[in-house]
Amino acid sequence: MSALLEVAGLSRRFGGLLAVDALTFAVAPGEIVGLLGPNGSGKTTVLNLLSGVLRPDAGTVAFRGHAIAGRPAHRIARLGMARTFQLVRPLASLTCRDNVLTGLAFGRRNAWGAPARTEADALLERVGLGRACETLPGELTYIDQKRLELARALALDPELLLLDEWLAGLNPTELDEGIGLIRSLSGQGITILLVEHVMNAIRSLCHRCLVMNTGRLIASGMPAAVLADPEVIRAYLGDDGDA
Ligand SMILES: Nc1ncnc2c1ncn2[C@@H]1O[C@H](COP(=O)(O)OP(=O)(O)OP(=O)(O)O)[C@@H](O)[C@H]1O
Ligand SMILES: [Mg+2]
Numbered sequence: 001m002s003a004l005l006e007v008a009g010l011s012r013r014f015g016g017l018l019a020v021d022a023l024t025f026a027v028a029p030g031e032i033v034g035l036l037g038p039n040g041s042g043k044t045t046v047l048n049l050l051s052g053v054l055r056p057d058a059g060t061v062a063f064r065g066h067a068i069a070g071r072p073a074h075r076i077a078r079l080g081m082a083r084t085f086q087l088v089r090p091l092a093s094l095t096c097r098d099n100v101l102t103g104l105a106f107g108r109r110n111a112w113g114a115p116a117r118t119e120a121d122a123l124l125e126r127v128g129l130g131r132a133c134e135t136l137p138g139e140l141t142y143i144d145q146k147r148l149e150l151a152r153a154l155a156l157d158p159e160l161l162l163l164d165e166w167l168a169g170l171n172p173t174e175l176d177e178g179i180g181l182i183r184s185l186s187g188q189g190i191t192i193l194l195v196e197h198v199m200n201a202i203r204s205l206c207h208r209c210l211v212m213n214t215g216r217l218i219a220s221g222m223p224a225a226v227l228a229d230p231e232v233i234r235a236y237l238g239d240d241g242d243a
Helices: 043-051 073-078 096-106 113-126 142-154 172-187 199-205 223-227 230-237
Strands: 005-014 017-027 032-036 058-063 081-083 160-164 191-195 208-213 216-221
Touching: 005 043, 017 043, 017 058, 017 216, 032 043, 032 172, 032 199, 043 058, 043 073, 043 081, 043 160, 043 191, 073 081, 081 142, 096 113, 096 142, 113 142, 142 160, 142 172, 172 191, 172 199, 199 223, 208 223, 208 230, 216 223, 216 230
Parallel strands: 032 191, 032 208, 081 160, 160 191
Antiparallel strands: 005 017, 005 058, 208 216
């Protein structure tokens, strides 16, 4: 099967720091792939490079067969890649419905008017925000702002969804719901690359994991094997094992 996403030699430097160092991996259609690694290992930078928020210094990214490295974010989104941000960034002066409508209008759906409104409300319902269509994002709890982020990403009708710690900070009930929601998106045919620290979620959701440390890929494979890998354990605990 040919890959949906194929990344080779992807690198990005910030001054003297090589934040992403010659990363090579692929994601097949239908997969849920976890991108793990300790704080500062380069995970968010990878999502920024894939989604066009940042330009790579080197490397290639093929998405659905298109060479997208360095292309602007809106072009990549229109090819069918959507993402959520680790720090949520809704359009503060628009209601939740209107936030989602912008994604429907300017994404590849190109949906406007009454049908788009119906669809926006359905997407908000899907992520558990059905009651908040008329609410401003600033009035939502943090968790609900993350739900809104997801609804906006889904409005782009993605084939590949990049989630940056979308499950972080959820209570146990919300976490179960969140995991169920991600699984249902996968069941609907959306391929998912998720950056996550919540190990239970990784174990129960991911078909495969990639682990980064200081910009480099240090392990990849099935979650159970990867999480038991001594090099991965060392990376999470720190070199001296004291952390
Ligand atoms: N725009 C930027 N300018 C300068 N340095 C940056 C920038 N973005 C990230 N970095 C640095 O690059 C490294 C990787 O950061 P990144 O945010 O990708 O890590 P992360 O794995 O997502 O961490 P976390 O788990 O804490 O979210 C860090 O040292 C960070 O300080
Ligand atoms: Mg991050």
